[in-house]
Amino acid sequence: MADQFPVLNRELSWLQFNERVLQEAADETVPLLERIKFLAIYSSNLSEFYSVRVAILHRMVENELKNKKIGFKPKKILKQIQQSVLKLDKKFDYLFDQVLTKHLEEENINILEADDLTDDQRTYLHTYFQDEILKHLIPIWVSDAFFPNVNGRTLQFMVKLTHKGKERLSIIDIPKNTVSRFHRVPNNxxxxxxxxxxxxxxxxLENVYTAVEFDDISAYRFQITRDSELDLDVDRSDKFLEVLKKSLVDRKKGKVIRLEYDANMPPSLLSYLDAHLEVDDDGFIPMNRYMIFSDFIDFPIGNRLDLAYEPVLPLAIAGLDINKSLFKPIKKRDYLIHLPYQTYDYVLHFIRESAIDPSVEEINITLYRVANNSNIINALVIAAKNGKKVNAFLEVKARFDEKANLYWYTKLEEAGVNVYLGNVNIKLHAKSCLVYRREGKRRAAYTYLSTGNFNEKTARIYCDIGLFTANKNITRDLKRLFAGLKKSVYYDNYNTLITAPLSMRGVFYEKIDKLIQLSQRGIRVSMVLKMNSLTDEDIIQKLYIANNAGVRIHLIVRGMCCLIPGKVGFSEHIYVMSIVDRYLEHARVWLFDYGDHNEIYLSSADLMTRNLNRRVEIAFPIVDSNLRTEIYNLMQIQLKDNTKARIIDAQQKNRYKRSPVGQSNRAQTDTYEYLKDKLEIL
Known part of the structure; x- marks a missing residue:
């Protein structure tokens, strides 16, 4: 039980992660535009955090629930969240207003306000407003008797007009989805x-209200965040799409979790909003003028590429030629792809070749999040048109991608692809593609397995690892897994793969038990686990038990980590670090070192309860000894990082890992150089 061992609340741990994102914005060694992007990522992360995690806490409060397993009180956590967010937002405001804005000005890049404009610029903007903006501005009049359903995570104006002592109120949507949030102003x-x-x-603003008389007008920005959890109370798959579509509509009317408002908004207007939006006390966040800062991910800098990270040329994979068939080399041996250091074109080529090769008979693929203009989807459509059997296992419940995936569902079905939606209550999160090819009298199988999605856009910024293989044990297991997915049946006795929801937890425990037994016999053993999040309490307890048996444990956790290192009697031999850098660390790696040999698995799953109990996940072994050595070396590079690594400890201070003397190590840079050197040697 969690009250018998130390566990950090997952929401508070998540805020610690977002603070690490904020640290990148504060890092003076990071290019200026990238620092602004990290502020935007911080803001975007926080919006999603409120719409999901904070929303769940509010539901727990409303239902008077208490999580007895870890013993936390939702009301108390909500208060701690508010305190932490206010503190982080102050740091955010300081960074942008006092630091980054000044650096922009030094680079002759200025964010103007009305008072900064020349007469010519004001005239130019008035014409631009009349021609391009005004037509999108339609005020909604509000009163005590009528208040509209305000969209969440969109910027609004609360407008007050007075005429002969009488007040009228209205709301305006700021049309940033149809007009760019940023506009360059000409100057000489x-x-x-x-x-x-x-x-x-x-x-x-006065030009918007020419239909009414007023003596005075004022406006104040605000935005709300709604509860975005979907209520999918359905037990029959044939009704699922209908229920999902309704839930997406209902999401727009979810409870208001957070109200961000202009700090200069008069108390009377704030009270009016509160009365109609019914915001809890912990949901009020006063803001400066830069609300929805996530838009700054696209902040325009013209041709000032010197203010961004220098482009890095993606590397090739030795032995694979994009201009030739990939099946022949993959048939001979396994290949790893390390994203984004190596080009994602290999994955696209693998699926494209499968779509047009006359010898390919069948393609099976899992889809969770795909790019907006997905080359993967287009290849599957072409494959179906070419008469191949295409089975796409689509997870339409991927959070905030539900609408997009419903669109892909329709497009794939119309093309003749067999689309399987799977179990209503279990998400399909595994990343795999299994291809069958006719080679003489036999049917050969080839597969690509990965820690990340089939998404060419995120493949440029997410660090993931994929495996191309024709290993018969792996492809047989995948054949069985896909056959089960067609019927929403799950198996737990694969030969090589480790899968959730049935066997991953148990097999993971078996690996740890083996390490414990060897350690108790005096053999020096260890494990390195790399993941996005570690929150499952039973896994944490198992790691504490391994610690007490003398197993050395290194954890590389980008996001939430509920395990608390350095606690006497629990975690003296557990070392936790987090790397936040240019690319988003997304790979999941399990390295079990038994003394005389090691095992390495790559996985789609984080060590979270939802992944282990309520998702279809795959952990796949690296069988080739050379590839195991490659991943082992890359994990050592990560562990040596003393530039972008933070130490996760009991104090939760996010201290940078620094070496007092010696060489500076930066994992992402050193990984690229390692793969580049290896390519040149070969």
Missing amino acids: EGQHEIILLDDIILMF
Whole structure:
């Protein structure tokens, strides 16, 4: 039980992760535009955190629930979240207002306000407002008797007009999805000057209300975050799509979890919003003028590429030629792909070749999140048109991608692809593609397995590892897994694969038990586990038991880590670090060192209860000894990072891991150089 061993609350741990993102924005060695992007990522992360995790806590409070297993009180956690967020937001405001804005000005890039404009610029913007913006602005009048359903995570104006002592209120949606949030203002000084869409609207607000009389007008920004958890109370798969579509509509009316508002908003207007939005006390967040800062991920800098990270040329994979068939080399041996260091074109080529090769008879693939203009989907459509049997196992419940995946569901079905939606209550999170090819009298199987999604966009910024193989044991297991998925049946006795929801937890425990037994016999053993999140309490307890048996444990955890290192009697031999850098660390790696040999698995699953109990996941072994050595070396590179690694300890201070003397090591840079050197040697 968690009250018998130390566990950090997962929500508070998540906030520690988002603080690490904020640290990147504060890091002066990071290029200026990238620092702004990290602020945008921090803001985007926080919005999703409120719409999901904080929303769940509010549901627990409303239902008077208490998580007895870890013994936390939802109300107390909500209060701690508010305190932490207010503290982090102050750091955020300081970074942008006092640090990054000044650096932008030093680079002749200015974010203008109305008072900064020349007469010519004001005239230019008025014309731009009349021609491009005004037509999108339609105020909604509100009163005590009528208040509209306000969209979540969109920027709004609360507008107050007075005429002869009487007040009228209205709300305006800021149309940043149809008009760019940023607009470059021409000038004669050679400077790059930007003004925000919302500031342009404020300047010419009077022009929006020409149909009514008023003596005074004022407007204040605000945005809300709604509970975005979907209520999918359905037990029959044939009704699932209908229920999902309804839930997506209902999501727009979810409980308001957070109200971010202009800190200058009069108390009377804030009280009015509160009365109609019914925000809990912990949900009020006063803000400066830069709400929905996530938009700054696309902040325009013109041709100032020197303010961003220098582009890195993706590497080739020795032995694989994109201009030739991939099946022949994969038939001979296994190949790893390390993203984004090596080009994702190999994956695209593997699926494209499968779609057009006359010898390929069947393609099976799992799809969780795909790119907006997905080459993967297009290849599957072509494969079906070429008469191949294509089985796409699509997870339409991928959070915030539900609408997009419903679209892909329709497109794939119309093309003749067999689309399987799977179990209503168990998400399909595994990443695999199994291809059957006719080679003479036999039917050969080839597969690509990965720690990340089939998404060419995120493959450029997410660190994942994939495996191309024709290993018969692996492909036989995959054949059985896909056959089960067609019937929503899950198996637990594969020869090589470790899968959830039935066997992953148990097999993982068996690996740890083996290490414990060897350690108790005096053999020096260890494990390295790399993941996005570690929150499952039973896994944490198992790691504590291994610690007490003398097993040395190194954890590389990017996000949430509920295990607390350095606790006497629990975790003296457990070392935890987190790497936040240019790319998002996304790979899941399990390395079990038994003294005389090691086992290495790559996995789609984090060590979270949802992944182990309520998702279809795959952990696959690295059989080839050379490839095991490669991953082992790359894990050592990660562990040596003393530039972008943070120490996760009981104090939760996010201290950088630093070496007092010696060489500076940066895992992402060193990984690229390792793979580049290896390519040149071969």
